[in-house]
Amino acid sequence: FVRTSPGEMDLILAGRADGSPPIFGHILRQVLSIGGNQPLQHLSLIVVEFGSGDKILIKPSIISPAYPYQAVNTNPEFLDALLKILLEFGVKKENIIVAEQSLPGIDIFESAAKAGILDVCRKNEIIFVDISNGPFEEIEIEGYAFKIFKESLNRKIINAPIMKTNLELGISGAVENLSRLLEEYADDMIVNLTKSLDIFTIADATSGMQGQGPLNGEPAFLSLVFAGRNPTFIDAIFCEVFILPLPKHAELSKNIEEIEIVGDELNALKRRIKFPAEKTAKRKELFSRVA
Numbered sequence: 001f002v003r004t005s006p007g008e009m010d011l012i013l014a015g016r017a018d019g020s021p022p023i024f025g026h027i028l029r030q031v032l033s034i035g036g037n038q039p040l041q042h043l044s045l046i047v048v049e050f051g052s053g054d055k056i057l058i059k060p061s062i063i064s065p066a067y068p069y070q071a072v073n074t075n076p077e078f079l080d081a082l083l084k085i086l087l088e089f090g091v092k093k094e095n096i097i098v099a100e101q102s103l104p105g106i107d108i109f110e111s112a113a114k115a116g117i118l119d120v121c122r123k124n125e126i127i128f129v130d131i132s133n134g135p136f137e138e139i140e141i142e143g144y145a146f147k148i149f150k151e152s153l154n155r156k157i158i159n160a161p162i163m164k165t166n167l168e169l170g171i172s173g174a175v176e177n178l179s180r181l182l183e184e185y186a187d188d189m190i191v192n193l194t195k196s197l198d199i200f201t202i203a204d205a206t207s208g209m210q211g212q213g214p215l216n217g218e219p220a221f222l223s224l225v226f227a228g229r230n231p232t233f234i235d236a237i238f239c240e241v242f243i244l245p246l247p248k249h250a251e252l253s254k255n256i257e258e259i260e261i262v263g264d265e266l267n268a269l270k271r272r273i274k275f276p277a278e279k280t281a282k283r284k285e286l287f288s289r290v291a
Helices: 021-031 076-088 108-114 117-123 174-181 187-196 231-241 277-290
Strands: 011-016 056-060 096-100 127-130 136-141 144-149 156-160 162-166 170-172 199-210 224-228
Touching: 056 076, 056 174, 076 096, 076 117, 076 156, 076 199, 096 117, 108 117, 108 127, 117 127, 136 187, 144 187, 156 174, 170 174, 170 231, 174 187, 174 199, 174 231, 199 231, 224 231
Parallel strands: 056 096, 056 156, 096 127, 156 199, 162 199
Antiparallel strands: 011 224, 136 144, 162 170, 199 224
């Protein structure tokens, strides 16, 4: 686990998961306290509470039609474990929606069906919503005006991305996943977006993708779950653990050493995964020039 002091935007690194649904549930129970029923008495972590009357939007990552084993989209078993825990502790199924939009020109229902997400929603009797159908509402944060999916303003958001390398952005993770709540993507809006919503992130790195992500990489079999309130911290810690360059959106206002680690030590988790080939070539060229 990783945390800052109570009350701050914190990050929790929720340790190892071997890829089986029971382990997903065990890890998620350590992170969530639903209505205060399962407090983390042995750790002084911020407790995330969801009451039976709360309206919740779960935002998985589903960008393209792909089977779960391809690690393109959030693992359906991961989502299933999350939904079961919410329902187990009294959150009403009619108060939960799972919402996403695919890449332009791709049908989200086709993507969600192939990814196994639609089956999970049907099994748990949860409504699946296409964000691209709106409605959207314009809001302004720190001088930036943007249109955002209206339902996200009225619900607590559980951000559930799959963690991947990305040929263009460096990584697709907690921050990038939230960008699809917007009607139109813009780099300068993303960080401001995270300040305007009630967000808790539980990031799926049970498999994860390495190499030519976000679509053409390969499963990385990372066996980890990351969770916390600050999506920027999650992306930064992901890069630290897997020895990846820090993308611009994950640059921190504090040193990474200032984020307190609880549970697994970062150094014990570290290993190198494949970075997109084009970016690797550019990085080697830069290093050779410096040398």
